[in-house]
Amino acid sequence: MAEVKTRKLFAVVLVLVLGASAAIVLLTSSGAEPGLLYGEFHDGMLFKQAAAADPEISEWDDAELWENASGATLQAKTFGHEVPEASVWLDGKMLAAADGFGQFWIELAAGEYALTGKCEGYSDQTLNVSIESGKKTYVNFILDPVEKSE
Numbered sequence: 001m002a003e004v005k006t007r008k009l010f011a012v013v014l015v016l017v018l019g020a021s022a023a024i025v026l027l028t029s030s031g032a033e034p035g036l037l038y039g040e041f042h043d044g045m046l047f048k049q050a051a052a053a054d055p056e057i058s059e060w061d062d063a064e065l066w067e068n069a070s071g072a073t074l075q076a077k078t079f080g081h082e083v084p085e086a087s088v089w090l091d092g093k094m095l096a097a098a099d100g101f102g103q104f105w106i107e108l109a110a111g112e113y114a115l116t117g118k119c120e121g122y123s124d125q126t127l128n129v130s131i132e133s134g135k136k137t138y139v140n141f142i143l144d145p146v147e148k149s150e
Helices: 044-053 054-059 062-067
Strands: 035-043 086-090 094-096 103-108 111-120 127-131 136-143
Touching: 035 044, 035 062, 035 111, 035 127, 044 054, 044 136, 062 136, 086 103, 094 103, 111 136, 127 136
Parallel strands: 035 136
Antiparallel strands: 035 103, 086 094, 086 111, 111 127
């Protein structure tokens, strides 16, 4: 009998840009409900200042950071103007672009991912994220500004 090989994971890439909304990329596994990943980009220097002013902020988990105002988002740094382009990457491929508030959301198949947050003028940050089928997961990239050389 011939051996039948099947792929357990297939990727459907859907990039939707809805006005100022984040790009959404969908990676689904055959027959499984995807998980939802919500996240936000923060300026590391502003985050440290906000945490010094209100120590409770540094104890917030990723969901609380997403839902509450830390005052340290990239959007807060620029007062809503000229927010640098921020994006989420997996294995050298962009999954999502953040919106004008530095927020993004992605549907991903259940599994473990090493996601990298990138933003012009900041150091990249890679975070390990566990996605569960049908559940929300939150992740926040707190990026340190890159020193400008003269």
